[in-house]
Amino acid sequence: MQEFGYLAAGLFLPLFPLSIVFNAILGRVGHPLMRSALLVAWPMAGLLVLSALDDDLPSWLVAWALATAALYAFRMLAMRDITRWTGFLASSAWALLWLPASTDVETSQLWLHAAAFSIPLVVVTLLSRNLEQRFGAAYIGLYGGLALSTPRFAGVLVISVLAATATPLFPSFLSMLGVAVAADPAPAIALVLVWFIWSWAGARLLQGLIVGAAEPSPQSDLRPATTWGYAAGLTGLAVAGLILMGSQL
Amino acid sequence: MIDQLILLLPAASLASAVLIMLTRGAIGRRAAQVSVVGGTVSFLIAVALLIAALSGQDNSRLELAGSWGSLLFDPLGVLMGVLITGISLLVRVYSVRYMAEEPGYPRFFVLLDLMTAALLVMVAAGDLITLLISWHLIGVLLYFLLGHDTRSGSAYRYGFWTFITYRLGDLPLVLAAVVLYTTYGTWSLPGIFDALAANPDAETYFGLPAAEFVAALIALAAFARSAQFLLHTWLPYTMDGPTPVSALMHAGIVNAGGFLINRFAPVFAHTEHTLHWVFVVGLATAVIGSVLMLSQHDIKKSLGYSTMGQMGFMIMECGAGAFALAIFHLIAHGLFKGTLFLSAGSIIGQARRNDGVPKEDLYTFIVERRSARNRPPWLLMAVITLAIPVIVLVLTHLAVAPNLLRNQGVEVLLLFGWVTGAQLIFTTYNLGSQNPWRLLTLIVSSFTIVVVGYTLISHAFELFLYPDHELTDRLYEAAAIDFGWFVALVVLTSVVIVVGWLRAFYTERGRRGGMRPPSHWWRNFHALISRELHIIDIYTVITRTLLAASSRINVWLRWG
Numbered sequence: 001m002q003e004f005g006y007l008a009a010g011l012f013l014p015l016f017p018l019s020i021v022f023n024a025i026l027g028r029v030g031h032p033l034m035r036s037a038l039l040v041a042w043p044m045a046g047l048l049v050l051s052a053l054d055d056d057l058p059s060w061l062v063a064w065a066l067a068t069a070a071l072y073a074f075r076m077l078a079m080r081d082i083t084r085w086t087g088f089l090a091s092s093a094w095a096l097l098w099l100p101a102s103t104d105v106e107t108s109q110l111w112l113h114a115a116a117f118s119i120p121l122v123v124v125t126l127l128s129r130n131l132e133q134r135f136g137a138a139y140i141g142l143y144g145g146l147a148l149s150t151p152r153f154a155g156v157l158v159i160s161v162l163a164a165t166a167t168p169l170f171p172s173f174l175s176m177l178g179v180a181v182a183a184d185p186a187p188a189i190a191l192v193l194v195w196f197i198w199s200w201a202g203a204r205l206l207q208g209l210i211v212g213a214a215e216p217s218p219q220s221d222l223r224p225a226t227t228w229g230y231a232a233g234l235t236g237l238a239v240a241g242l243i244l245m246g247s248q249l
Numbered sequence: 250m251i252d253q254l255i256l257l258l259p260a261a262s263l264a265s266a267v268l269i270m271l272t273r274g275a276i277g278r279r280a281a282q283v284s285v286v287g288g289t290v291s292f293l294i295a296v297a298l299l300i301a302a303l304s305g306q307d308n309s310r311l312e313l314a315g316s317w318g319s320l321l322f323d324p325l326g327v328l329m330g331v332l333i334t335g336i337s338l339l340v341r342v343y344s345v346r347y348m349a350e351e352p353g354y355p356r357f358f359v360l361l362d363l364m365t366a367a368l369l370v371m372v373a374a375g376d377l378i379t380l381l382i383s384w385h386l387i388g389v390l391l392y393f394l395l396g397h398d399t400r401s402g403s404a405y406r407y408g409f410w411t412f413i414t415y416r417l418g419d420l421p422l423v424l425a426a427v428v429l430y431t432t433y434g435t436w437s438l439p440g441i442f443d444a445l446a447a448n449p450d451a452e453t454y455f456g457l458p459a460a461e462f463v464a465a466l467i468a469l470a471a472f473a474r475s476a477q478f479l480l481h482t483w484l485p486y487t488m489d490g491p492t493p494v495s496a497l498m499h500a501g502i503v504n505a506g507g508f509l510i511n512r513f514a515p516v517f518a519h520t521e522h523t524l525h526w527v528f529v530v531g532l533a534t535a536v537i538g539s540v541l542m543l544s545q546h547d548i549k550k551s552l553g554y555s556t557m558g559q560m561g562f563m564i565m566e567c568g569a570g571a572f573a574l575a576i577f578h579l580i581a582h583g584l585f586k587g588t589l590f591l592s593a594g595s596i597i598g599q600a601r602r603n604d605g606v607p608k609e610d611l612y613t614f615i616v617e618r619r620s621a622r623n624r625p626p627w628l629l630m631a632v633i634t635l636a637i638p639v640i641v642l643v644l645t646h647l648a649v650a651p652n653l654l655r656n657q658g659v660e661v662l663l664l665f666g667w668v669t670g671a672q673l674i675f676t677t678y679n680l681g682s683q684n685p686w687r688l689l690t691l692i693v694s695s696f697t698i699v700v701v702g703y704t705l706i707s708h709a710f711e712l713f714l715y716p717d718h719e720l721t722d723r724l725y726e727a728a729a730i731d732f733g734w735f736v737a738l739v740v741l742t743s744v745v746i747v748v749g750w751l752r753a754f755y756t757e758r759g760r761r762g763g764m765r766p767p768s769h770w771w772r773n774f775h776a777l778i779s780r781e782l783h784i785i786d787i788y789t790v791i792t793r794t795l796l797a798a799s800s801r802i803n804v805w806l807r808w809g
Contacts (some may be wrong), residue, residue: 024807075806087632087809089471120640148352152464153404167389168382177378180427185454188427192420203392203409211405248313249378249437 005053006061009094011099012046014091016068017059019050024069026087029113032129035083036122036155041113043094050101050110057102065098066190073194076201082128082138085205089164092194093117096179099191103182109248113179116171116245119237120163127157130222140205144212154210163234165202166195170234171241178249251301252311254294255322258330259291259369260283262337266362273355279347281322281356284362288341291365292334296325302327303713310375310439317436319375324714325576327403329372329508333579336500336587337365343591344493351491357397361497364390372508375434377426380512384422384505386469388415391502395490401490410432410483418473418480425466432459442515449519460519468527473508475560478534482785485553487539492590499556500587510567511576514715518723527729528568528661534561537782544778556586569658570728572712576702599613630674633689638670641697645704656725657735664739668746670696676692677751740798 011018013066022042029035080086080166097113132152146154166172176195188229222230265287269280276283301322308323348357363730367386374380375422388411393409432453433444443450445460453459468787471477476484484503508525510517517524538558545551566575604656644665659685675694715721729735780786 020806020809027809033735064403069801073260074795074799075803077797078796079805145399152355162389170386173382173385174378177381177423177426180423181430192423195423196420201411203412206406211399211402242639246317246378249316 002055006098009046009049009053009244011057012042012049013065013101014068015064015095015098016071019072019095020136022086023084023091026090027084028170028249032126034150035125035129038117039086039090039118039121039125040122042090043118044096044111046094047097047101047110047114051107057098059102061099062102062187062242064189065095068092068188069192069194070197073197073201076195077204078213080140080142080208082124082131082140082205084123086128086203088165089198089201090118090121094122096191096194099179099187100182109178110172112244112248113175116175116241120160120172121158122169123152123234124157124164127160128151133140140208141159144147144209145214147210148214149216152222152224156227156234158210159234160208160230161175161202161206163237165198167199169242171237171245174241174245175247178245181249184241232233251298251306251309251322254298254301255258255309255320255373256292256313257309258298258334258373258412258440259366260292261287261294262362262366262369266359267365268524269355269362272401273359276355278349278354279343280358283347284358285341286339286594287362288334288338289497291369292331292338295334298322298327299331307682309343310437312375317376317378318378319437320370320373321438322373325508325511326373328576328714330369332583333365333368333372333501336497336583337361337368338495339587340497340593343496344491347594350489351398352718353397353399357394357491359557360390360394360397364394364497364502368505371505375438377429377438377441378436380438381419381423384509385419387502388412388419388581391415391494391498391771394494394497395487397491397494401489407483407489411487414473414480414483420470421466422545425463425470426461428459428466438512439743445515445519458719460516463523464517464520464523467509467516468530471506471564472530474535475503475564476507476557476562477506477530477564478537478782481534481538481557482555482781482788484550485545485550485781485809488553489551493740496587496590499552499590500583503556503560504583507567507575507579510564511572513721514572514724517572518720520727523567524570524724524728526568527533528565528728530565531565531568534563535560537559540778540783544775552589553585556582559586566658566662569661570656570721570725570730571658571707572660572713572724574662574707576714577707577710601790604801614724634671634674637674638667638696641670641693641700642666645697645700649684649704649708657729658725660735660739664742666700670700671750671809745773763786 007018012022014022022038023072026035026038029038055160069092072088072095075089076085076092079088094114094117097110097117101110101112127140135143163170166176176191182189247249265283268285268287269276273280278644293484297695302324306322309319310319310321312319341358344357344361347375348354353359364387367383367390371381371383371387374383392408392412395411397403398404424438427482432451435441435444449458449460453462474482487498490498538554538556538561542551543556559578563575563578563582566572566578646659646663671694674689711721730738777783
């Protein structure tokens with residue numbers, strides 16, 4: 001029974017190759033709300049399963065989780081489809097949850113870490129759907145110059161990618177710091193390297209979308225009200241993260 | 250009152266950024282005025298805080314939240330605050346017209362104000378998390394400032410080099426913070442320094458001495474931020490960004506490495522080896538940066554390598570234990586380089602109308618390659634070249650603080666001062682003026698004034714920044730090496746320099762007899778330097794290999 005529990009936890013807090021299931025499902029779900037729900041619910045299910053397991057986690061699981069996180073971070077570097085890019089970042093980030101889970105961190109903190117990683121990805125997912133509607137596909141490098149052609153959209157996209165790749169002041173930054181403090185030295189070094197690759201991949205994504213001359217677009221930019229909505233949401237995320245995650249450090 | 254002011258210092262710039270962001274549609278180009286007002290308020294607050302520090306106000310720590318989110322009032326933070334707000338204000342005023350034709354005018358000022366606020370939080374951070382947040386944010390904001398012109402692919406490409414090097418430098422700082430927290434159980438910087446003083450031999454992971462390990466990590470973070478050798482490639486290539494950003498970067502941001510090492514001075518005081526390799530890295534950077542600067546044909550890249558050389562010298566001063574001197578150096582360099590960048594445009598404009606080069610001794614000697622008309626006796630000049638700088642340097646230091654000369658770090662810096670002074674007089678000899686004694690007298694007087702000023706100001710900095718003499722003594726002690734090795738290295742360095750001078754002298758003399766083709770070795774060396782030691786080529790190959798590998802894995806695992 002315990003083995004099935006680990007297997008289920010490895011599916012929802014993705015460990016390669018079980019992580020393939022999540023990425024395959026995310027790739028097939030078309031509706032943005034469904035994708036968003038999947039991004040929020042998937043790690044929560046993993047944490048529920050994990051909390052039902054009463055054994056101490058074996059140390060090889062942490063190594064496996066770190067290898068998964070590194071693999072998906074590395075794959076993000078050359079991934080041009082934003083939906084799959086988001087799935088890879090989710091797989092990489094959620095795999096890191098095994099690190100605090102292997103220590104005596106409280107379950108409530110694990111939930112906060114999971115939310116801190118997932119919520120910015122939801123925003124990126126909603127924006128990528130927007131790109132698909134405008135251009136027929138959400139591929140990095142396929143069209144550039146969004147900063148000039150759709151400045152409000154580009155601004156929101158930049159901030160949400162920064163939030164997803166654990167940039168301060170967003171909660172994922174404080175989560176990464178919290179996970180690093182809870183980890184042993186070798187996993188902590190691996191963790192910061194994964195973090196570094198996220199930043200690299202994030203910069204490549206932004207450069208492929210926002211830089212360049214403005215191309216004529218039949219679509220208009222985000223409406224001001226929608227932009228304010230995204231801005232308020234991201235500000236709220238940062239403030240909530242500072243209060244909730246910051247108090248845990 | 251001090252607590253309110255230290256909070257207002259970054260808050261003024263942050264407030265102007267938020268105000269511009271919220272009202273950009275309504276205020277349009279008046280965004281620049283809002284930014285300048287915010288910058289002026291920040292500068293006035295910084296000056297008020299500096300006056301308070303100079304008048305003996307005690308250090309204090311303002312806590313905004315629980316275990317982190319605190320700001321320090323101390324001489325180092327306040328001094329850096331004045332530098333940052335001063336340069337930032339100049340840059341903002343300069344940008345009002347300079348950026349007027351650029352798209353995204355309000356966005357530029359938002360980013361500039363946010364950058365100033367982040368820099369001010371960094372220098373005043375009272376705990377590790379606040380420091381990490383501001384340290385990380387500076388790299389992100391700089392990336393977007395350098396890439397302000399979103400049409401320019403090259404600006405983003407080189408901005409990315411900066412960003413990725415800064416992120417690489419963030420990693421050791423994060424690890425240092427984790428080690429400090431797990432070892433001493435607090436995020437507070439004063440708390441950590443107190444705990445370290447109480448237990449300097451504390452051990453961390455794998456039984457490593459905590460102070461030595463943390464100091465090494467902090468030094469690595471400083472190297473990335475201050476463009477030390479192998480982490481320097483971003484600096485000469487970031488000239489595609491707006492000129493005001495280049496000025497801010499070369500005058501302020503790149504100095505952050507020197508600040509970081511100073512901030513953690515109590516940690517470095519308890520190390521045995523770290524300062525030695527800090528010195529070696531700084532020395533290598535200073536030498537390589539200067540060589541690359543001299544070999545550039547592009548004036549902007551040359552300026553970039555000049556900054557690299559200066560940063561190497563600043564880090565070297567830290568490695569010699571002269572922490573306060575490094576702060577003086579970074580301030581002096583910041584003002585000097587900021588002026589260079591901000592006046593570059595008008596100088597180019599003037600030069601187009603009139604090259605402004607006087608047809609005097611310097612011009613005829615360097616440009617027209619005319620031989621000298623009058624030369625003083627060779628032997629007398631050799632004695633003057635070698636003796637006068639030593640006499641000036643030693644007498645000045647004896648007059649200011651006799652005990653300084655007992656420190657190896659000061660002796661090393663004196664050696665560099667001697668080399669610089671001797672080089673200056675040697676150049677005077679080569680200049681071949683019609684009235685060489687007059688020129689020599691002027692040069693020696695200028696050298697004496699510079700040395701006296703430098704010594705007095707750096708000593709004043711030390712008294713202001715490090716009133717605790719025990720700490721400065723410990724830093725010099727941590728930087729010292731075995732006396733025998735020290736003497737051997739000084740002698741070796743002196744011999745290398747004198748041989749270099751002799752070679753330069755004979756090359757110059759031989760040149761008058763007709764040019765000889767350069768040797769095969771020399772041509773290879775020149776090719777290597779022209780390609781900037783192939784470091785960028787190597788990094789490009791590594792990057793392309795990694796991206797190709799990532800792409801290949803994605804093809805293999807295409808289903809998820």
